Amino acid sequence: MRQASPAARAASATPKAPPGGDAAAALQHYYYRPDDLRVVGGEGVHLYAEDGRRFLDCSSGTFNLSLGYAHPEIVEVVREQAGRLIHVTSRFQTEPLNALVSKLAEVSPANLTRVHLKSASGSDANEGAVKIAQVHTGKSDVVTLFRGHLGQTLGMIGASGAAFRRAPFPSHLPGVVHVPDPHCLRCFYRQERATCGLLCVERINDFIDYASTGRVACVVLEPISGNGGNVVPPDGYLQALKELCEERGIVLVFDEIQTGFGRTGRMFAADHFGVAPHMMTFGKGLGGAGLPIAGILTEERLTGVEGHHINSTFGGNVLAAAAALKTLEIIGRPGFLENVRDVGAYVLGRLRDLAARVPFVQEVRGVGLMIGIDIVDRDGRPDPALTNHLAELGMDHGLLLRTSLYGHGNVLKVRPALIMTRQEADEMCDLLERLLLSVS
Secondary structure, eight states: OOOOOHHHHHHHHSOOOOTTTHHHHHHTTOSSOOOSOOEEEEEBTEEEETTSOEEEETTHHHHTOTTOBTOHHHHHHHHHHHTTOSOOOTTSOOHHHHHHHHHHHHHSOTTOOEEEEEESSHHHHHHHHHHHHHHHHOOOEEEEETTOOOOSSHHHHHHSSOHHHHTTOSOOOTTEEEEOOOOGGGOTTOOOTTTSOSHHHHTHHHHHHHHSOSOEEEEEEOSSBTTTTOBOOOTTHHHHHHHHHHHHTOEEEEEOTTTTTTTTSSSSHHHHHTOOOSEEEEOGGGGTTTOOOEEEEEOGGGOOOOHHHHOOTTTTOHHHHHHHHHHHHHHTSTTHHHHHHHHHHHHHHHHHHHHTTOTTEEEEEEETTEEEEEEBOTTSOBOHHHHHHHHHHHGGGTEEOEEGGGGTSOEEEEOOOTTOOHHHHHHHHHHHHHHHHHHO
8 A cells, every 4th residue: 555645644644724714813913924834744854835845944943853853763752751741840850851961961071060951942041051150250241252143032132243133122131242253254353264373262352351341251152153154163263262261260151052962963063173161051953853952061160050040940841851862862873973974074065066156155164964055246245135035935946944143144054954864965955056056
C-alpha cells in the first residue's frame, strides 16, 4: 500500500478552519497580523502549507529547530514525559532536570561547572547573566557590541547594538557601553585584518576609560553575531577579548543562544574558537524540535546569587528538559557534528561559487550551518530593501528565509536544521541559485 506524503499526512492530521470563518475572525484579534501562509505540518527540513506547497526552511523556525520539524525521537520522548509530568515548580528535583544538568556540565567548556536552568527564554538568560556579573563584581556597566542582539526584555533591548530597537522606549538599562563589532568587511576603524593588530579589541580599553563609569561588570557578546548579520570574528579576536577582560577584572559572557548545540559544527562556538568564557547563556537549539528552554552556565566562583533574582516561573520545565536531554544525546552521536561541518562547508562552497555570478552578493560568510549572504547595491553599500525583497520572493521558489536586524539589515540568513543531508543541501542551494539569478 502506498504511503501518504508528509504533506498529506500533516494536512489530514490537522483540522482546518472554515474558509473565511475562524481564521478571518482570529485575524481581527492578533496584536500584529501574521503572514498569510497557513501551515499544517512539518517534517525534517521541510514545512507544509495548507494549500499543498512545500517549503525548505532555511531558518529552522527561528533557528531553534536544530533537529528539524517533528523529529521522531523528540516527539516520542515528549509523549512519554507528558504522560508522567509536564511541569513542577523548579524548587523540586526531577529525573530529566538532574540528568540534563549533569549532561550540560559534561559537554560545556571545562571551566563552566554550574548550570542554571531556571530561565524562561534566551532574553531572560542574558539578563540573568548580567545580574550575576553585577553581583559578583560589585560593578554596574555592561559592554556590548554594535549590531548585537541580546534579547527582547527591556534591559536586553537596551543592551542590544541597534538604535532602532531602543528608539520606542524612554528608559533603558543604565550603564551600557556599545563598542564596534569585529566586522572586517565593514571595519569601523577602516583597517585591514593583516595589519590592524585587532584594534577593535584594543580600543575597548578607551571606551571603558572614557565612555563608561569605569565600573564594568561584564562584556556580553555573541561569538558569531546572529541577527546582526552573521559576522564571524577574525582569528584571535575572542582570545584577545578574554585577555582584556581578565586583565581588568571583567566577566566575559558568551551569548550562545544561536550558536550553541552544534550550529557551528562543534557543541559550542566557544569550542570552535578555542576560547572558554566565564559565563555562557544558551537556549533555542537545545529544545531540538521547538521545546522552549534556556539557561546559564557559569564558573564555580560566580555562584551564590539568590534564586529570586534570576528565576522564572516556566524555567526548568520538565517536558522541555526531557526533550533537551534527548537533543544532546542525538547531537553527541558519532558523526553528527562531523556531518554539520561537512554539509556546512559544502553549502558555503556552493554559495561562494554562486556569489561570483551574482553582482549584488558581496560576501558569503559563516561557520558550520550558520551562514550569511551579504547583499549590496550597485555602489557596494548594504541594501536592506533588496534583502527583504529576496526573502519575500524566496517563498515563490519554495524557500523560507529570514533577514538580519529584523529587516533593517542586508544579510540573508542560511541556518537550516542540523540534520540536513547532502542531498537536501543541494536542494537548498539549487533553490537559492534560482532565487538569486532570477533577480540578477
